[in-house]
Amino acid sequence: EAGVRVYDPGFMNTAVIQSNITFIDGEAGILRYRGYPIEQLAEQSTFLESAFLLLYGELPTQQQFKLFEQEVLHHTYVHRDVEQIVGAFRYDAHPMSILTASFAALGAFAPEANPALAGQKLYSSGTTEALAVMDKQIFRILGKAITVGAMAYRIRQGRAFNAPPSGLNYTETYLYLLDHLNEPNYKPNPVIAKALDILFLLHADHELNCSAAAMLQVGSSLADPYSAVAAATAALYGPLHGGANEAVIRMLTAIGSPENVPAYLEKVKKKEVVLSGFGHRIYRTSDPRSKIIRKTAEEVFAVTGRNPLLDTAMALHDAAISDEYFVSRRLYPNVDYWSGLIYQALGFPPDYFTVLFAIPRVVGWLAHWRQLMLQKNGVKIWRPRQLYVGEGERDYVEIEKRE
Numbered sequence: 513e514a515g516v517r518v519y520d521p522g523f524m525n526t527a528v529i530q531s532n533i534t535f536i537d538g539e540a541g542i543l544r545y546r547g548y549p550i551e552q553l554a555e556q557s558t559f560l561e562s563a564f565l566l567l568y569g570e571l572p573t574q575q576q577f578k579l580f581e582q583e584v585l586h587h588t589y590v591h592r593d594v595e596q597i598v599g600a601f602r603y604d605a606h607p608m609s610i611l612t613a614s615f616a617a618l619g620a621f622a623p624e625a626n627p628a629l630a631g632q633k634l635y636s637s638g639t640t641e642a643l644a645v646m647d648k649q650i651f652r653i654l655g656k657a658i659t660v661g662a663m664a665y666r667i668r669q670g671r672a673f674n675a676p677p678s679g680l681n682y683t684e685t686y687l688y689l690l691d692h693l694n695e696p697n698y699k700p701n702p703v704i705a706k707a708l709d710i711l712f713l714l715h716a717d718h719e720l721n722c723s724a725a726a727m728l729q730v731g732s733s734l735a736d737p738y739s740a741v742a743a744a745t746a747a748l749y750g751p752l753h754g755g756a757n758e759a760v761i762r763m764l765t766a767i768g769s770p771e772n773v774p775a776y777l778e779k780v781k782k783k784e785v786v787l788s789g790f791g792h793r794i795y796r797t798s799d800p801r802s803k804i805i806r807k808t809a810e811e812v813f814a815v816t817g818r819n820p821l822l823d824t825a826m827a828l829h830d831a832a833i834s835d836e837y838f839v840s841r842r843l844y845p846n847v848d849y850w851s852g853l854i855y856q857a858l859g860f861p862p863d864y865f866t867v868l869f870a871i872p873r874v875v876g877w878l879a880h881w882r883q884l885m886l887q888k889n890g891v892k893i894w895r896p897r898q899l900y901v902g903e904g905e906r907d908y909v910e911i912e913k914r915e
């Protein structure tokens with residue numbers, strides 16, 4: 513039995529799809545979206561333009577981008593019902609994570625929840641009509657992602673909705689909806705908006721990571737994309753994945769100062785704690801995104817003031833990358849190591865950091881989902897096998913006869 517299938521726990525070495533979306537070379541530290549190096553996109557593109565590239569395979573013409581941006585921003589405007597939906601998750605006794613609340617609320621917009629639509633093979637038929645319906649859902653999810661994310665944040669602060677003004681780009685609209693500094697007539701600072709746009713672009717996709725795999729596992733059963741996004745969000749939330757940016761801040765706060773770094777590293781070597789923000793399943797050298805984020809941090813701190821945790825973060829980074837324990841295991845900083853320092857300097861609370869990861873990553877999830885729906889020989893449900901190592905056949909024993 514075992515001979516007929518490969519046993520590969522954690523999918524360390526299993527390719528389950530063919531994809532032309534994102535390319536990673538973990539040895540060389542290369543990341544490309546549809547062939548374009550991440551460094552060039554971070555430098556010259558915007559998050560929403562790169563979103564178009566990831567979804568549709570080519571950089572948009574001016575006309576294509578204008579239409580795409582209009583469609584997506586149209587769906588960011590605020591419904592009263594968003595307040596009720598997101599508000600419903602605000603159960604103070606055991607507050608659900610703001611990430612789960614936000615993205616579970618997204619599911620309320622699933623048109624498939626409408627019985628008239630449910631059960632149809634809406635997306636995988638590949639017809640022109642299905643493509644139009646699919647793209648409309650993609651625009652809605654991209655637009656609503658910033659609305660639910662912002663509203664969950666505002667509701668927690670007891671603040672009502674605010675409709676975004678026109679003339680702002682996607683990331684500026686998000687900052688405006690958040691109005692996270694709660695200033696009257698808040699206008700996004702251009703340096704901050706640009707820095708967040710670069711962070712969004714860097715987080716947009718990363719081939720078949722844990723949450724993208726969750727998106728496709730659920731999508732392969734032809735569930736609607738809103739439910740698949742909710743599943744992907746749940747996967748992202750874990751501290752081994754997108755939750756690491758929050759874990760890094762908690763780790764740096766616990767370490768307290770550069771002097772305490774050696775003691776912390778000793779605990780890591782004894783495997784009592786994990787070095788959050790370090791290590792990666794694919795990168796065996798520095799994550800190319802972390803270098804760009806490190807540079808962006810300086811630009812943000814020039815506006816917000818230096819994050820006091822930066823000294824500890826730099827001391828920990830410098831100690832770890834020259835320590836045999838980490839070098840021998842090829843552990844380097846990943847995308848989550850520096851991003852939390854920026855989000856904190858921008859005034860976001862740690863439990864909001866993974867929302868800031870989820871919002872851009874919705875693009876990658878949807879790009880992979882669209883690719884799955886349109887794959888040539890139709891959608892096959894994902895149903896991995898196992899190796900059974902349990903009991904052989906045995907007979908039932910009445911409870912009185914069990915000792």
Ligand code: SDX
Nearest residue numbers: 718721752753754756786787788789790791792793841846
């Ligand atoms: C993201 O997949 C993606 O692309 C994810 C992501 C994306 O964009 O989608 O890039 C985003 O999730 C980045 C990773 C964020 N997570 C963290 O920073 C959490 C800390 N990192 C580790 O948990 C770990 O490195 C993982 C989960 C990221 C990767 O784990 P692997 O590939 O399963 O590696 P492993 O656990 O087999 O580790 C190999 C060795 C082990 O030691 P030994 O058993 O050989 O003695 O390295 C050690 C591990 O103990 N190790 C670490 C470590 N990471 C690995 N030791 C201390 N601290 C760490 N961070």
